[in-house]
Amino acid sequence: MSGVVSADVVVLGLGIHGMSTVAALAARGVRVIGIDRFVPGHGRGSSHGRTRMIRRAYPNPVWNPLVEKAFDAWEALERASGEKLLHRTGGLYAHEGASQLQGPDCVLVEDRAEMAALMPSFAVPEGYRAVHDPSAGVLEAERSLIALRRLAEAAGADLRDGERVLGWDTVADGVEVRTDRGIVRANRLVVAGGSWAGTLLPQLSDLLEVWRILTVTVRAGQPAGIPSALGAFSVDRADGLVFGIPDADGNGVKLGVDAGEVWDPETPVAPPTPAEADALRDLLHAYVPALDTAPVELAACLYTMTEDKRFVIGALADAPEVIAVSACSGHGFQVRSRDRRRGRGSRHRGSTGPISTSSRRPRG
Numbered sequence: 001m002s003g004v005v006s007a008d009v010v011v012l013g014l015g016i017h018g019m020s021t022v023a024a025l026a027a028r029g030v031r032v033i034g035i036d037r038f039v040p041g042h043g044r045g046s047s048h049g050r051t052r053m054i055r056r057a058y059p060n061p062v063w064n065p066l067v068e069k070a071f072d073a074w075e076a077l078e079r080a081s082g083e084k085l086l087h088r089t090g091g092l093y094a095h096e097g098a099s100q101l102q103g104p105d106c107v108l109v110e111d112r113a114e115m116a117a118l119m120p121s122f123a124v125p126e127g128y129r130a131v132h133d134p135s136a137g138v139l140e141a142e143r144s145l146i147a148l149r150r151l152a153e154a155a156g157a158d159l160r161d162g163e164r165v166l167g168w169d170t171v172a173d174g175v176e177v178r179t180d181r182g183i184v185r186a187n188r189l190v191v192a193g194g195s196w197a198g199t200l201l202p203q204l205s206d207l208l209e210v211w212r213i214l215t216v217t218v219r220a221g222q223p224a225g226i227p228s229a230l231g232a233f234s235v236d237r238a239d240g241l242v243f244g245i246p247d248a249d250g251n252g253v254k255l256g257v258d259a260g261e262v263w264d265p266e267t268p269v270a271p272p273t274p275a276e277a278d279a280l281r282d283l284l285h286a287y288v289p290a291l292d293t294a295p296v297e298l299a300a301c302l303y304t305m306t307e308d309k310r311f312v313i314g315a316l317a318d319a320p321e322v323i324a325v326s327a328c329s330g331h332g333f334q335v336r337s338r339d340r341r342r343g344r345g346s347r348h349r350g351s352t353g354p355i356s357t358s359s360r361r362p363r364g
């Protein structure tokens, strides 16, 4: 057990949100310690795997400014790291009947020949329409976390892996964080604990539910899966939206379903069973029939869901030194968080102010 160390900010969790926060703070010269109970690349949370989708098409214009910032932030990270992290492939989002999807440059496509011209490999179900999002694409998830870590360390951040936060107390001038290796004192604590948010911040627990989400990834380099033939796609279905990520830069096509059983993150997430793997392959075969669907990777991962799929970000009403960052609901990667030093809170609907449970229950 080591002694007491101090910092300006402690960040709990080094998934995409914690790691982005640490890198942004360190770049501003803030003394920051980032702590994660597991080691980099672990498969227990929500940020592992090679790819994620980024898109502008969202069901409500309230998202548009945040999504713009997200695209800018990814381009800024590419410049800072010198890495290619965002591949623009375009996106086609299929749905029955009316769709709320909207966004800059996004258009409704009803003509099947036009859909086929936009995305030749994507077999849009009969009777479906689609929204085309020319800006959508693929994020290099794994590479992004490595790049952020490299930038954070180069800027002086103290990263601690395999160290578990056991609890914290607010003290006179900030917070005292207890870990299984010692104590850290700081002015602020950012809790970016992913699926553990409800346990780490009990005041948020009734807002959040954790789901087990499964994906299949197939052999890279297949002509039907590369961006000239396939972009980001989704099919809106009653039993869960199917999402597909094309094979940009040799990652292979990945498919998953936005639905899964409730899961306790303390239990390692179970990989897909053979029956679950077959079901994923059948979906891939249905929507991208020219692909060889033999899996090269079957993975399980966790979503932290809110009822309205919005994010919970902000200072706690009863502990303003503590800032919660719970941004998932299956679309948190693209909007990685950056600015937590000032401790002002925002629940993504433009309202600012501390988080307290009563006023924040999501509306439909």
Ligand SMILES: Cc1cc2nc3c(=O)[nH]c(=O)nc-3n(C[C@H](O)[C@H](O)[C@H](O)COP(=O)(O)OP(=O)(O)OC[C@H]3O[C@@H](n4cnc5c(N)ncnc54)[C@H](O)[C@@H]3O)c2cc1C
Binding pocket: 012, 013, 014, 015, 016, 017, 018, 035, 036, 037, 038, 044, 045, 046, 047, 048, 051, 052, 053, 054, 163, 164, 165, 166, 192, 193, 194, 195, 196, 200, 213, 214, 215, 256, 300, 301, 302, 303, 325, 326, 327, 328, 329, 330, 331, 332, 333, 334, 335
């Ligand atoms: C299959 C799948 C597909 C997805 N697809 C997309 C997509 O296409 N586009 C998109 O934008 N988003 C997507 N998402 C969502 C996105 O990946 C998540 O929103 C994002 O990764 C959440 O990151 P996080 O940092 O909040 O959580 P995590 O990455 O889970 O990080 C939380 C960290 O906190 C640590 N921690 C927890 N408790 C403690 C403790 N007591 N002490 C120390 N450390 C602790 C954990 O070890 C963990 O590393 C997808 C998610 C999944 C699962």
